[in-house]
Amino acid sequence: MSSEQRIRAALFYIALVTFLLGLPFILSSSLGYKFNRRTFQFTKTGLIAIKTQPQGADVYLDNRLLNDKTPTNINELLPGRYQIKLELKDHYTYARDVDVAQDKVTRLEKIILFPKRPDIKQLNKEKISFCWIDEDRNIVYYVNPEDNNIYKSDLNGEHFEKVANFIPLLPLVKKWKFSWDRNKLLYFNAHQIEVISLDKNNEEHGRDSAFILDYPLGSINEIFWHSDNYHLIVVADNRIDILEARPGSIPVTLVKLNKKNAYSFYDFRNDAVYFLDSQIASDGKAYDNLYKLDLFTKFYPLQEFIKLKSNELPKD
Amino acid sequence: MSSQKIKRCLEIIPGALSWSSIAFLVILAILRPVSCAILIIIFDFYWIIRTVYLTTLLILAHRKLMKEKNKRWLSACQHLSPDKKWEEIYHLIIFPVYKEGLEILRPSLEALKKCRYPRENMVVVMAFEERFPKARENAQILEREFAGEFFEYLSTFHPDGLSNEKRIKGANATWAAKLARELLGRKNIPYDKVIISCFDADTCVEKEYFGCLSYHFLTSPKPHQSSYQPIPVYNNNIWYAPSFARIVEISASFCQMIESMRLEKFVTFSSHSMSFKTLVDIDYWPKNMISDDSVVYWKAFIFYNGDYRVIPLYTTVSMDIAYSSSFLKTILIQYKQKKRWAWGVENFPYVAIRFLHNRQIPFIIKIKRMFHLLESHVTWAVWAIIIVVIAPLPILLGGWFFRQMPIGYNLPLITGLLLNFTLVTSFIWIILSRLTLPPRPKDISWMKNVVMLLEWVIVPFIILILGSTPALDAQTQLMSGRELEFCTTEKMRKVV
Missing domain, CATH: 2.40.128.660 (Uncharacterised protein PF15525, DUF4652)
Known part of the structure; x- marks a missing residue:
């Protein structure tokens, strides 16, 4: 037997063993089963699918940090209630309790993580008591009660100018x-x-x-x-x-x-x-x-x- | 039951298995999506393991090819023990020709001339079909150019319409081999010292081919009970062929390299060599079967009661990529060619019937070989359909209830994993394809290198069109009892 054939035979048996050993795990995992070490039984589980906007949030399951970041699936969860916490830097933390049922997917897929410091910009360059926006012309009007003037600017606060008193x-x-x-x-x-x-x-x-x-x-x-x-x-x-x-x-x-x-x-x-x-x-x-x-x-x-x-x- | 009825039953089995597998999965996807998903996941996982395994074999085969292809084989022959006399070996080389023109045939003969092997030991036979009007004219031109270059040069003309024959390559090759036998007899050359190589008309051999072949023939424990299979590559026009055709043929070439590592399943394909004595003993190639290249192996296997093998030669023979003037025509040509290859399924009834009558071949060998034959053809006919068409069905047909279940959620993930594995495999194939590529011709822009890298993105499209359908088509045709018409593959050659 040549060396290639020996390698090939070894590869074949490795592939065969991988298939035979891996298949039960893949199938049981796909079907939502988990081996319960306490009871020494396979228990049917559920999973939580999480998607956030923006992505990349840390996921805590019952205050335990998981390795994956969103979007992710938490597989093989025994039926019950779990606390999910999602954390992303500079964003508000999202937390809620989730009920997981056996053989079911619990989807948390419409989560928006809002930024803590929203991108706010002051538009007026003078003191104002009132303002309103002309949407059709993309103009903002401001009323200054101190100098009794009316000003206007574009929607970004640019081109700020007095228009009347x-x-x-x-x-x-x-x-x-x-x-x-x-x-x-x-x-x-x-x-x-x-x-x-x-x-x-x-x-x-x-x-x-x-x-x-x-x-x-x-x-x-x-x-x-x-x-x-x-x-x-x-x-x-x-x-x-x-x-x-x-x-x-x-x-x-x-x-x-x-x-x-x-x-x-x-x-x-x-x-x-x-x-x-x-x-x-x-x-x-x-x-x-x-x-x-x-x-x-x-x-x-x-x-x-x-x-x-x-x-x-x-x-x- | 009459032998004809048994044959018909056996012809139906591969197609019936393929179709019933597909129908079973489709019905299961409708009625029991979870069960269908389980089967698909098993198949996906099997395919991932298989892909990794076969790609590793490809790497090993490629490594061996790189190592052996430029070895000085004639020198190796010269250093063999004195009882192994390479000088006594004659090479009978047959090129069955139909419509191929001089622009195809000349380079094949030129490649023979360039071989690092004494041409005094070569007998070249150009086997023309008499029904082709330009056959004699082409034969005369080639005779003028090459007749004095070899020990013997012979042009044969296979008559049309002989009884018990179909218009196929095997019939022409057999006619030529019989005439060559007479010639060898006249020259007092014993058959057991002759190795016959039957090459497609566009086959250009490597310089070391005959040295390598002679070495393996002389060192084989049973040289007459072996066929010798080189690695077919499609390099003749690879720089000029369209991406679609190029990818398909590179893949075919790699598949053959993988097969060269699986000796217990290895069967001759396309251009190959064998002992002339054995060829005579088994009564030459089949004259009524299209897959003559593999049937000749099975004839020898049965003749020697299972004690016959294919020895891989890690040297290449280069052929043309089949393509045409337009994209659609190229797809059609490729489809027809792959269907013709898949028509090798006709080996199943052929072998099964002969196994039934042969008591010498061990039962376990018969079962193994029949299983390999059947499994390879059925898998070929269904794998792409399962992955591309059936895998999404449980999700599409299973409804909300199925999608809410873990398996409904996991099925697309595992199928996605399979596709990612295919991508990784593609990267390896890309690298290996670059290593086997001949030098870029001067009239080809360097940009073609970039195109040749990017063209691999069309692999999923190719899988969809040529993955399984030609094989399923061929099996269905065999099921229905209709014979496949042999038609030569159109090839375009820009002489490099």
């Missing part, structure tokens, strides 16, 4: 609202509305960049910019008015409301105001109804409507 209102401002074209900004409290022009070209027409409109007719709940970016729809506690965004503008009442602080909504695309109001029915009881006030200007120019309304309501 404003007159502070008292009592406190309820809301800030942009016109649809983003060239004007209004804010209001219960009886005053301030309109700020963000479009520097407007100043060419001799208009003030900011002016205040007094509203003594009621307590303002909500204001909508009309789609023409010039008129304001004011929803007060007892009426819905419309007025022009110019100094000295006089409100025109569109609807008188029975219900105070009613819900309202302005549909920009269809120029319609939806509002909730109550009405006394024939049974003498008050019922809430949702109304739609159409301001569609193509067929009935708002400008004309307002002129007409200020003098006399049209007859049917």
Whole structure:
């Protein structure tokens, strides 16, 4: 027998023995069996499959550190409850109790390990009391209450610059609202509305960049910019008015409301105001109804409507 | 039962075993996914062990090839004891030719001329098929070029349509061998001093081939009861062949190297040599079986009542890689060639019937050899299908319940482990393939080296197409009783 054939024979027997010895272990492990050294019996086990985002977390099983990092499977677990703890540097520890059943896979596969020091960046370069984000144009606006200025930047805080100043209102401002074209900004409290022009070209027409409109007719709940970016729809506690965004503008009442602080909504695309109001029915009881006030200007120019309304309501 | 019915039954057995194994696993995957998964895991584990074992054998064989291929064998012959006279040995070399042109045949004859062995001891027979119109013209050209180069040079023309013959290589080789026998008789050369080598038309032998062959013939305890098998490599056009074909043929070559280490299973394949006396005694090659290269071994094995063996020669014979002008055509050619190799399954009924009638061969030997024959062909026909197609079935068909079980979770992991092992094996194969590669021709860019490394990534694709399907196809055809038509493999040669 040549030396190659002797080596080959040895290899064959090594392979055969490896197969015969390895197969029971591989099969029993695949089927979830584990040899229980206490009882000297094969016991059916379960396994825990763990995946984390990000990967590479240390895995503790009942406070015992395992060799593997996530993603991993903890095989051959006798049925019972186990404590799983996952640790990753600079991330919050994840821990929970897991029930393992025989012949079952318990999956922990949607675990997110959150970083302890999130990547936070301050965007404003001035003191601010309020801000809002124009998603369409990727602009952040900031209100500085100390110098009464409005600033803007991009979404990363770059290109930080002043865009307008404003007159502070008292009592406190309820809301800030942009016109649809983003060239004007209004804010209001219960009886005053301030309109700020963000479009520097407007100043060419001799208009003030900011002016205040007094509203003594009621307590303002909500204001909508009309789609023409010039008129304001004011929803007060007892009426819905419309007025022009110019100094000295006089409100025109569109609807008188029975219900105070009613819900309202302005549909920009269809120029319609939806509002909730109550009405006394024939049974003498008050019922809430949702109304739609159409301001569609193509067929009935708002400008004309307002002129007409200020003098006399049209007859049917 | 008539012998014809027994033959039909035996022809059905390999295909039936392969198909029933596949069908059984598929049905099991549907009805009992856990049981199917257990069988697949057993198979996967077996395949991993087998892959490691066979790759180690490949390394050993390769090491031996590197050691022996450039040995000065003629000098070794000269140093043998005086009773072993190498000078008395004649080499009868037959090239069965069909449509192969001069660009294929010339290099084969040139390689003979370059051998470090006296050409006065070589008798070369170019065995043409008469039905090929250009046969005589080619024969004349070659005769003019090579007739004076050897002890004898003979062109034979195998007539078409002889009774009890099929249009196959064995019939042509037999016709040529019989004519050569007459020639040797006229020259008073005894048959027992003649070693016959039957080479495919594109076979180019190494310089030391005949020295190595003579040495092993002279030192073999039973030289006439042995065949001599060189390592076939496909180096003739390896730099020009497309990646797909190259990988397939390198793998085939490596498989043959592995087989050379498993002597108890080793059977002749493709180009090989044997005693001419034995060839005459066993009545030459089969004239109606396509796998003539292996059947001739079995004929001798049965003739000598099991006392016959194949001696590996660790020297190479280089052949052409089969490929064509387009990728799809190449796949088709490779598929046909592998199917023809897999048609070796026809040996099973052939051997089984003769074993039934032979009382001299020990029963245990018969069982072992039949088992090896059957196991190798059935494994060939199912292994890739089990790994690629059936292994995912329990997971796909087993549903949520199966996937929740440990075995459902472990099955893909173990299959993945198998693939990783295949990758490691591939690395070894890549390294060995680089070591057996002939020098890069000048007209080939160095970038081809990079391509030849990267092309191994297509191995899974090759496994899918050529892993098992040609063998399963061949077995199915044998099952159905339809004969395989012999067609020569198309080969493209750019002369290197």
